[in-house]
Amino acid sequence: MNIFGIGSLEILFIMVIALIFIGPQDIGKYARSAGRFLNHFYRSDTWRLFRETSRNLRSLPNRLAQEASLKELEEIKHSIEDTTGELNAIRVKVEQTGKELAESVKTTTEKETPRKQESRRFEEGFKAWSPQNEEPKSDNGSSSMEAIQNAESDH
Numbered sequence: 001m002n003i004f005g006i007g008s009l010e011i012l013f014i015m016v017i018a019l020i021f022i023g024p025q026d027i028g029k030y031a032r033s034a035g036r037f038l039n040h041f042y043r044s045d046t047w048r049l050f051r052e053t054s055r056n057l058r059s060l061p062n063r064l065a066q067e068a069s070l071k072e073l074e075e076i077k078h079s080i081e082d083t084t085g086e087l088n089a090i091r092v093k094v095e096q097t098g099k100e101l102a103e104s105v106k107t108t109t110e111k112e113t114p115r116k117q118e119s120r121r122f123e124e125g126f127k128a129w130s131p132q133n134e135e136p137k138s139d140n141g142s143s144s145m146e147a148i149q150n151a152e153s154d155h
Helices: 010-020 027-045 045-110 114-129 144-154
Strands: none
Touching: 010 027, 027 045
């Protein structure tokens, strides 16, 4: 039992001192008046305010720690959101660059170089002059296409 931070042994000591100073005849009257005073005091707004303030002071370190951690969590959340936005922007740029690269490769492979155009015309010319679209043979017995490919690989 602990009242106002005073233990039961200390209360017993105070009662012995009161018995010595007040005397055994008046101890009942003083105990009743002390009881009434404590009853009024415990029911008063002052006591409620004292208890509430005490409770708030005891819980203050915990609340401060929670608020600090909430602020840190909010800061972390904002930094994650910023990083996510930056990563999405980078992802969009990479996808766009990939599409542009794919389109440029496609257009590059579809374009005929002057050498390819010349060899295609040469081949079409040989086919037009050959009977039944047979490829003419060169001096060494190879077809004109083989001769063109050999010439291109030599360069």
